[in-house]
Amino acid sequence: MTMQITRLRVEQLRRFRAPLELSGFTPGLNILAGPNEAGKSTLVRAIRAAFFERHKSSMVDDLRPWDEGSGAAPRVEIDFVLAGQPHHLVKSFLGKKRCVLAIGTRQLEGAEAEDHLAQLFGYAYSPKGASKTEHQGIPGLLWVEQGSGQELDVRHAREHLHDALHGQGEAAGALAATGGDALLERLRKDRAELLTGTGKPTGEHKQAIDTVAQHQAEIAALDAQIAQYREQVDRLDQLRRAHAADSSQQPWDALEHDLAQARERQAALDASARQLGEDRQRLADLGRTRELLGQRLAAFRQQEDDLARRQAALDQAETAVQTADAAAALSRHTAEAALAQAHTTQLQAQAAQQQALRDSLQQQRAQAQADAARAAQALQRAEAAHAELARQRAQAAALQPIAPRQLQQLRTLVQAREQAALRHQAVATRLAWQLPPGQGLQLDAQPLQGEGELLLTAPALLRLPGGGELRITPGGQDLADLARADQQASHQLQQALAALGLADLADAEARLAACSAAQAAVQLAEQALAIVAPQGLDTLHTACAQVQARIQAADAALARLPAAPQDARPAAEAAAADKAAQQALAIARDAHAQAQAQQAAAASRRDAARAELQAAQARLAAPERSAQQDTAQQQLLQTQAEHQALDARVAQTAASLQSARPDIVAQDIARLARSIAQLRASHQQRHEQILVLQSALQQAGAQGLEEQRAARDGELQRAWRRQHELQRRAAALDLLCERLQARRQATLARLQAPLAQRLQHYLPLLLPGASVQIDEQLAPALLTRPRSTGAAESGAVDALSFGAREQLGLISRFAYADLLQQAGRPTLLILDDALVHSDSDRLASMKRVLFDAAQRHQVLLFTCHRALWRDMGVAVRALDSPGG
Numbered sequence: 001m002t003m004q005i006t007r008l009r010v011e012q013l014r015r016f017r018a019p020l021e022l023s024g025f026t027p028g029l030n031i032l033a034g035p036n037e038a039g040k041s042t043l044v045r046a047i048r049a050a051f052f053e054r055h056k057s058s059m060v061d062d063l064r065p066w067d068e069g070s071g072a073a074p075r076v077e078i079d080f081v082l083a084g085q086p087h088h089l090v091k092s093f094l095g096k097k098r099c100v101l102a103i104g105t106r107q108l109e110g111a112e113a114e115d116h117l118a119q120l121f122g123y124a125y126s127p128k129g130a131s132k133t134e135h136q137g138i139p140g141l142l143w144v145e146q147g148s149g150q151e152l153d154v155r156h157a158r159e160h161l162h163d164a165l166h167g168q169g170e171a172a173g174a175l176a177a178t179g180g181d182a183l184l185e186r187l188r189k190d191r192a193e194l195l196t197g198t199g200k201p202t203g204e205h206k207q208a209i210d211t212v213a214q215h216q217a218e219i220a221a222l223d224a225q226i227a228q229y230r231e232q233v234d235r236l237d238q239l240r241r242a243h244a245a246d247s248s249q250q251p252w253d254a255l256e257h258d259l260a261q262a263r264e265r266q267a268a269l270d271a272s273a274r275q276l277g278e279d280r281q282r283l284a285d286l287g288r289t290r291e292l293l294g295q296r297l298a299a300f301r302q303q304e305d306d307l308a309r310r311q312a313a314l315d316q317a318e319t320a321v322q323t324a325d326a327a328a329a330l331s332r333h334t335a336e337a338a339l340a341q342a343h344t345t346q347l348q349a350q351a352a353q354q355q356a357l358r359d360s361l362q363q364q365r366a367q368a369q370a371d372a373a374r375a376a377q378a379l380q381r382a383e384a385a386h387a388e389l390a391r392q393r394a395q396a397a398a399l400q401p402i403a404p405r406q407l408q409q410l411r412t413l414v415q416a417r418e419q420a421a422l423r424h425q426a427v428a429t430r431l432a433w434q435l436p437p438g439q440g441l442q443l444d445a446q447p448l449q450g451e452g453e454l455l456l457t458a459p460a461l462l463r464l465p466g467g468g469e470l471r472i473t474p475g476g477q478d479l480a481d482l483a484r485a486d487q488q489a490s491h492q493l494q495q496a497l498a499a500l501g502l503a504d505l506a507d508a509e510a511r512l513a514a515c516s517a518a519q520a521a522v523q524l525a526e527q528a529l530a531i532v533a534p535q536g537l538d539t540l541h542t543a544c545a546q547v548q549a550r551i552q553a554a555d556a557a558l559a560r561l562p563a564a565p566q567d568a569r570p571a572a573e574a575a576a577a578d579k580a581a582q583q584a585l586a587i588a589r590d591a592h593a594q595a596q597a598q599q600a601a602a603a604s605r606r607d608a609a610r611a612e613l614q615a616a617q618a619r620l621a622a623p624e625r626s627a628q629q630d631t632a633q634q635q636l637l638q639t640q641a642e643h644q645a646l647d648a649r650v651a652q653t654a655a656s657l658q659s660a661r662p663d664i665v666a667q668d669i670a671r672l673a674r675s676i677a678q679l680r681a682s683h684q685q686r687h688e689q690i691l692v693l694q695s696a697l698q699q700a701g702a703q704g705l706e707e708q709r710a711a712r713d714g715e716l717q718r719a720w721r722r723q724h725e726l727q728r729r730a731a732a733l734d735l736l737c738e739r740l741q742a743r744r745q746a747t748l749a750r751l752q753a754p755l756a757q758r759l760q761h762y763l764p765l766l767l768p769g770a771s772v773q774i775d776e777q778l779a780p781a782l783l784t785r786p787r788s789t790g791a792a793e794s795g796a797v798d799a800l801s802f803g804a805r806e807q808l809g810l811i812s813r814f815a816y817a818d819l820l821q822q823a824g825r826p827t828l829l830i831l832d833d834a835l836v837h838s839d840s841d842r843l844a845s846m847k848r849v850l851f852d853a854a855q856r857h858q859v860l861l862f863t864c865h866r867a868l869w870r871d872m873g874v875a876v877r878a879l880d881s882p883g884g
Contacts, residue, residue, distance in 0.1 A: 003827060004027045008043065012072050013074040014045070015037075029873075031861045033866035038864070039879060040864070041145075041146050043879075044143070052140075053093070054125055055098060055110070060130065073096035075093075121139055122137045122138035143830040144834055146833045150805035152812055154778050191734055193205075194733065208722045209723055212719045215719050239689055243686045252675075255679070265665050272657055273657060283646050290636065290640060297633060300632075303616065306616050313612070317608075321602045324599035327595045327599070328592070330595075335592045338585040338587075339588075342582055349571075352575065353575075357561065382532045382540055386537060392524075406500065407509065410493070416489045421489075424486045427474075428474050431453065431455075435450060457483070459472065756774055759780065762814055762853070765845055765852070766845045767785050770785035771785075782794055783797050806838070807842060814849065818857075827858075829858070830862075833864060
């Protein structure tokens, strides 16, 4: 079915306070261009509101003109042709709520007109509040809002698409549509109560299986208890016979006799081991004593060898002293010669320095004379800048100043007065009326007729037709308080203005601007003075005086200098010669000091060697040294003899202990002790087991295990029957869901074929060689396209870039529109700032797609990039003047 909008008119809608009318729309592509804020999205919103919003809705405040009061009545008029028949839709909101649809000579009003449009175009109205995406059906799919071209949600239009693809009332189409989804979902829900998604039991089915397993476990436990009872009877007889045999034989007595003998052998071995340890300790002490005595005898021999070394060291030190004395005498003569040469060069350097000072003073005098001339010029410029600053300050002082803080206080008082007035009006009672022609009311002395609205800020009397009165008291005590607050705010503002001698806030801002300009001029003059005299005029006067003082000081210094000698050397040459002589003198003095230090060190080493030789001679001559050496030699011989005898005894004792195996004896003791304890414990444990088994058998006999097993077996049979019943129901539901799903997939495949065909009509224009797979929601899901290597690659559409998803989204909408048109449904495509994220190549391809779709459908394209759409073969309409 062909649909074409021919005229669009809006009034009092957002920024379009004055009427704006657009006409002359063509059946195909219509491009409306304008810069940002020109009103393109406002026109799209107007079209959507005309179809999607109820005229009586109170949730369309976004349509109200900006900064407009509550009396605004946004109005939209749309003329369109559908199946060759003209339609005229008029809808107004908020202040004047009205909806009229004229179809040829037929006219529908109010909700009847709105319901007719919803049924015709395939959408629904929100039961409460503003229209949402889930209510907007086919137009919500085909009308693309700004920034949403990449989002393709087909769920809310799927019913209408199914009808268009398969025809009204056909069962297969119903199965693939939302009704089929509901049936399959209900069956899946019933199946989910018995089986999980993987086919495992759940819910009551699992509980039945668990009940069977529980009864089986209980019966198994009872069987185990019965078998255990019988085993315990046999076990009790065996324990009684074993306990009686142990009580009569006492098998632990023989082991206790063997344990006593083993402990006696262990005590004897322990005594031998202790003696062996003492002998080994004594043997170690004798070894250390022998080592100390050997060290002492070696020390005596070392003293004799040390005497010879001390004598050789003294002879070497005497030779070193003689060599150091000769070197010190030579360095002293060299230093005296260097000192004489340094004195001569120093006198020559002083004369050269005086000449250099004379030249420097003459240069300083010339520089001071040049500085004096520059200082005089700077002082002259500074005095002129100082005079200009005084003049600007005088002009600024003549103005009556106002501080920014005072201006801000005035702004605060103005704002407080406006807010008080707004609060006063907001609390006032709003009286709105709508009367039939010929009827009227009287409010105090004012007649009320037709329709209108008033704000009551004071008590009023409303007289009704035929007698009767209504007294309206707006706001109560709050309104009076707000009125007083409004008057007080106005009074405070007037007082503040009078105190400053101002008429209004604009006068204050003008005075502040004048004061600021004067202050800026003063600051500029101050900056000019700071540039020529950054430290003030006094500093410049002082600088001039200082320059004159420098000239006089240079003249005095030149007068004090002696006359220049005739044979003076150049300053650099004299300084170099003096520096070389001073360096030679320093080297000679260092060499002499080093020779003296070496002389003193050699004498010190000689004295130390002589003292060490004398000490060594005294040690060898001591009378007790010979006796100490003989005593040490004798003690060493005795220690060696005792060490040999004790070493032989230790070896014999160790061999005897090793052959006796003390570790085996200790193991025998441990083994016999554990065996005795184990035999006694086993005898006692057997007695305790007999008592426990007797008690357990008595208790088990009283429980009636056979009767319990029979009862559990009956419960198990009932649980088995319930489990089989639920298992059959679960299998039936599983099979039914599987068959319905297979049938639904087959039906969806038949429904997807025409849509896939239309997509493939457009897709090669954008992506040559590509194909797209459609999901159950009739939306593109998987894109397959060739690579540069020739191989194919596939990926989810949701994983594509923003621009690519927007391009596929528009292609899909064109395919939906083709199918809807073939099914006799009205189509209209609205694109608000679409394809702004496409590169130049993709945009060129999408222009071909758009041009092809416009051959079958009317397309309204709103854009802020006018130059991009000049090659579409249609005129680009400008929206540069939104108010016109």
